[in-house]
Amino acid sequence: DGGITQSPKYLFRKEGQNVTLSCEQNLNHDAMYWYRQDPGQGLRLIYYSQIVNDFQKGDIAEGYSVSREKKESFPLTVTSAQKNPTAFYLCASSIGLERHEQFFGPGTRLTVL
Amino acid sequence: AQTVTQSQPEMSVQEAETVTLSCTYDTSENNYYLFWYKQPPSRQMILVIRQEAYKQQNATENRFSVNFQKAAKSFSLKISDSQLGDTAMYFCAFPSGGSNYKLTFGKGTLLTVNP
Numbered sequence: 608d609g610g611i612t613q614s615p616k617y618l619f620r621k622e623g624q625n626v627t628l629s630c631e632q633n634l635n636h637d638a639m640y641w642y643r644q645d646p647g648q649g650l651r652l653i654y655y656s657q658i659v660n661d662f663q664k665g666d667i668a669e670g671y672s673v674s675r676e677k678k679e680s681f682p683l684t685v686t687s688a689q690k691n692p693t694a695f696y697l698c699a700s701s702i703g704l705e706r707h708e709q710f711f712g713p714g715t716r717l718t719v720l
Numbered sequence: 721a722q723t724v725t726q727s728q729p730e731m732s733v734q735e736a737e738t739v740t741l742s743c744t745y746d747t748s749e750n751n752y753y754l755f756w757y758k759q760p761p762s763r764q765m766i767l768v769i770r771q772e773a774y775k776q777q778n779a780t781e782n783r784f785s786v787n788f789q790k791a792a793k794s795f796s797l798k799i800s801d802s803q804l805g806d807t808a809m810y811f812c813a814f815p816s817g818g819s820n821y822k823l824t825f826g827k828g829t830l831l832t833v834n835p
Binding site: 640647652697708711713 | 724753762767770811825826
């Protein structure tokens, strides 16, 4: 079955540590995205990538970094510079070009202890 | 800046009844898509329905339909014959910026279907 996987489902981190969230897709989609979701808010875009080896900052990129070395993978690193990293993180992908609908993974809940 | 507004933070409906969720947006573009996503308690985001702005006919997917008013920049979602499994957060989304890749999401409407 084609889809998007995120791991782990739950992640705990101590303050001052970097942590990497995994996102993999086998849909052959060109574009991939990372969102952050906080209670009472919609999804806010952290980073997105339209093609391999290219990515752009979204609306709240500070304290985060990404890489796109393979079409299938778009890992997100939450660095110690992120002031309030506890949140639900969603990865998505889309075919790109004229079809804009995005398909989402199951999400990762990050808690900073 | 392009914005998406969902003015109803919470709504409730009785099972088997019909409910309409509102969404308004702001854009200067002419050709675009609009989406409704559903996020049940599992938190998995699921695409419910898509509307293409150049199409006059409102999109329909089984019990879900939209009322798209392009001039008014309104994009409401109607759920007919509501089921308990429809209980979820519903987000309206719209492509933002100059790129067709990015989506801007509304803050969501929490819909509760009561037995």
